[in-house]
Amino acid sequence: MNKTVIITGAAKGIGREIAIKFAKSGYNVCINYNTSEKKAKELKSVLDLLGLSSIIYQADVSNREQVDNMIDTVLNTFHSIDVVVNNAGICEYKLFNDLTEADLQRMINTSIMGTFNVTQSALKKYMIHNKCGSIVNISSIWGMVGSSMEVNYSTSKAAIIGMSKALAKELGPSNITVNVVAPGAIDTDMNANFSESEMREFCDEIPLGRIGKVEDIAGVVKFLACDEARYITGQVISPNGGIVM
Numbered sequence: 001m002n003k004t005v006i007i008t009g010a011a012k013g014i015g016r017e018i019a020i021k022f023a024k025s026g027y028n029v030c031i032n033y034n035t036s037e038k039k040a041k042e043l044k045s046v047l048d049l050l051g052l053s054s055i056i057y058q059a060d061v062s063n064r065e066q067v068d069n070m071i072d073t074v075l076n077t078f079h080s081i082d083v084v085v086n087n088a089g090i091c092e093y094k095l096f097n098d099l100t101e102a103d104l105q106r107m108i109n110t111s112i113m114g115t116f117n118v119t120q121s122a123l124k125k126y127m128i129h130n131k132c133g134s135i136v137n138i139s140s141i142w143g144m145v146g147s148s149m150e151v152n153y154s155t156s157k158a159a160i161i162g163m164s165k166a167l168a169k170e171l172g173p174s175n176i177t178v179n180v181v182a183p184g185a186i187d188t189d190m191n192a193n194f195s196e197s198e199m200r201e202f203c204d205e206i207p208l209g210r211i212g213k214v215e216d217i218a219g220v221v222k223f224l225a226c227d228e229a230r231y232i233t234g235q236v237i238s239p240n241g242g243i244v245m
């Protein structure tokens with residue numbers, strides 16, 4: 001039986017590439033999206049043309065009922081959940097003094113509650129009983145070292161690291177690994193607001209001299225879910241071109 005992966009926020013950017021990587025490795029893929037329906041359908045068509053197995057599912061990861069329904073649908077369709085990739089995320093650039101309670105709550109709801117909802121639902125409904133599986137949570141270098149004007153983003157990404165390490169300890173006896181991928185700057189819509197000169201300046205500080213590509217992240221996520229990585233848990237792997245060591 002093919003293994004099954006759920007990837008949140010998989011219609012575009014890093015999540016899309018992760019979905020393609022797993023699909024090409026023979027996984028059944030649940031492509032979760034929230035607002036990018038057209039892009040999710042396009043991705044499904046690409047995978048269909050390649051003869052690869054996938055479904056698309058609209059769910060706001062901050063909404064537990066929608067998440068529970070998504071997990072039920074995946075189990076009814078594919079009969080297992082082997083890998084969960086919590087990739088959905090939002091960013092926001094603001095001075096700390098301009099941040100509102102609502103800004104922080106939105107960040108917490110998407111990043112922390114989203115990861116909590118999808119992970120707990122998949123664990124309760126399948127993974128704990130199956131005593132096998134991998135959870136990969138997407139954080140950021142800014143969750144490791146902090147970013148000026150991104151206090152709420154950095155806070156949420158640091159929380160993902162704490163949650164993952166604690167959960168890795170709790171789930172070890174159930175043979176479920178929990179790891180974090182903390183990318184550096186990657187070329188996606190999330191960085192579309194930076195000007196060319198800002199990006200050039202940023203590149204100058206990266207030892208490998210370039211912004212990351214979505215492929216640089218997808219390969220690491222896929223590795224953490226594969227058999228060769230069964231002894232890796234509670235780790236933070238940071239593909240970042242060397243900007244954070």
Ligand code: NAP
Nearest residue numbers: 009013014033034035036060061088089140185186188190
């Ligand atoms: P992106 O292209 O903006 O993608 C973000 C994804 O998150 C979208 O697919 C979006 O879905 C999804 N999403 C947001 N809120 C959601 C919600 N409530 N429910 C379900 N899905 C939701 O950005 P990206 O660069 O690929 O980011 C992917 C992950 O990598 C994020 O966690 C981000 O923080 C992290 N990251 C990115 C970078 C970078 O430089 N790009 C660096 C470090 C970490 P819809 O479009 O369907 O709404």
